[in-house]
Amino acid sequence: MTQDVYKIGGIGTVPVGRVETGVLKPGTIVVFAPANITTEVKSVEMHHEALQEAVPGDNVGFNVKNVSVKELRRGYVAGDSKNNPPKGAADFTAQVIVLNHPGQISNGYTPVLDCHTAHIACKFAEIKEKVDRRTGKSTEDNPKSIKSGDAAIVNLVPSKPLCVESFQEFPPLGRFAVRDMRQTVAVLA
Incomplete structure (x- = not known):
């Protein structure tokens, strides 16, 4: 990195x-x-x-x-370059846990994503489902919004291609923080 x-x-x-x-x-x-x-x-x-x-x-x-x-x-x-080289992603899907956001987060929300050493605007293109934080099981499909305490599967679109990997394969490239108003509002795993 x-x-x-x-x-x-x-x-x-x-x-x-x-x-x-x-x-x-x-x-x-x-x-x-x-x-x-x-x-x-x-x-x-x-x-x-x-x-x-x-x-x-x-x-x-x-x-x-x-x-x-x-x-x-x-x-x-x-x-x-010859062994599983890194690539930029135009979009990706991640589990998001909302820690501290004053209101509702819905499709179109565009905070700053901190991923390894990159800082980039990233749009919540589609909140696909709410999930139970402990089990990962789906609790609601296509929710209108998510709020503090919620976990969700979200399709994200960075403003420029971003190098991300699955947390299971490369944990350092699969961990993110979501910032808005200079505060961390969510984490991705």
Whole structure:
């Protein structure tokens, strides 16, 4: 997950981020989602020391070939281009738990979604069903609205493609907070 991108004199473009799954090592061909930019990792560093491989939990900088600092952004996800590469989603379905919202949330609601290091406006396109928070069983189809304390299955449409994954496969890319009026109003799982 990209947290920042730097241009370092004599070295080039260096994205900085945290390894969430798998390993990152020099020579790996990575793809950055959702921009679909493919490049080779030239080197990996942590605390100014070169690494042969970075593992989950490591916060690293890695030098990439032939990519401008302007092409990469905070919130992009880099992954192995040959092994289940990350992709941008134009829409996705998630379970939403409303924690703290003063009114009703209905189709069309467009708060800010915080997902890993990305912050993006995201529309609640369709509230498909209310579900029991404990069992996950459906309690109401196509509800008009949801409110604090409710859990629901919602189809969401980000304002720009967003890299998301199922919580079961990649928990760090499947966790979200929904913000409105500078407060967290819901979480997605």
